[in-house]
Amino acid sequence: MSFQTMFRRFDETIKLNRFDENAELREKRDRILKRLRENLSITFEPFNQGSYAMGTGVKPLNGDYDIDIGIVFNIDRRSHDPVTVKGWVYKALETHTTRVEWRRPCITVYYQQSGEAIYHVDLAILAKDPYSGALHLAIGKEHSAAEQREWQPDDRKGFMAAVENRFSGEDAAQFRRVIRYLKRWRDVHFSSEGRAAPTGLGLTVAAYYWFQPTKSGPSDDDLGATLALVRIIHGQFTSAWDPSSGQPGVRLALRFPFAPQDDVFARMTNQQMQEFRQRLAKLIEWLEEAQRTGSTAPLQRAFGSDFL
Incomplete structure (x- = not known):
């Protein structure tokens, strides 16, 4: 298969x-x-x-x-x-x-x-x-x-319309599938309590900006599309000062593309941001391993037991 x-x-x-x-x-x-x-x-x-x-x-x-x-x-x-x-x-x-x-x-x-x-x-x-x-x-x-x-x-209505029209046909279907994969990865690897996990809205905005349809020959390549998007998201983190600890850190600042144009990850602390970045790096490792070896085991580690 x-x-x-x-x-x-x-x-x-x-x-x-x-x-x-x-x-x-x-x-x-x-x-x-x-x-x-x-x-x-x-x-x-x-x-x-x-x-x-x-x-x-x-x-x-x-x-x-x-x-x-x-x-x-x-x-x-x-x-x-x-x-x-x-x-x-x-x-x-x-x-x-x-x-x-x-x-x-x-x-x-x-x-x-x-x-x-x-x-x-x-x-x-x-x-x-x-x-x-x-x-x-x-x-x-x-x-x-x-x-x-x-x-x-x-202007959440404007954003929903933009998501609806971001791609068409099979590209639009792959776009939504990849967002769902990232949401399930989030649910498997982050606590649902508090604000430790990146929000579904944040992951959707990231995909809205950076997702690109990916094919292998004539067929969709969801593994390649997911890996490409996660690499881009991981690469967007920049150095930031954490005033609470007095230490440097990293953050992913991502503006909502419509009003109120706020940072969709603003409520995450620098420590939570660091963990987010580390888990993205681990996800990249799992996706690359699957791509390299043909094994499903790293995909099950990434997405949980529903990946069969």
């Missing part, structure tokens, strides 16, 4: 379908939207976002599925406090499940089974400018001080 056949089979095992292809996810989303419509006196426009919307999602190893939805209010943000607007959504949903949390960038609804989260839905609350149509994200917690509240420019 060729590596390409194995990669395609691995992708079928780990990938998550988009919202419109997944009845259970649609049901969770639609229940929340129904509750909002019943309990809000103001209208809103929902949209799917995140990996489910872009077709880059992978099945979580911990069983906690993360669903992302944008809730857009047609309001003038200059006349509304962002925390107040988030409060409309929180109050409409606070008894929808046994656990609804107010987080700085979103409102999160958890669905639990036997005390364990099996789904959580992140609701990003946005205001649509009545003149330009630009979106701004409500930032702030329930009791945040005034300086911790803001309407942050947000």
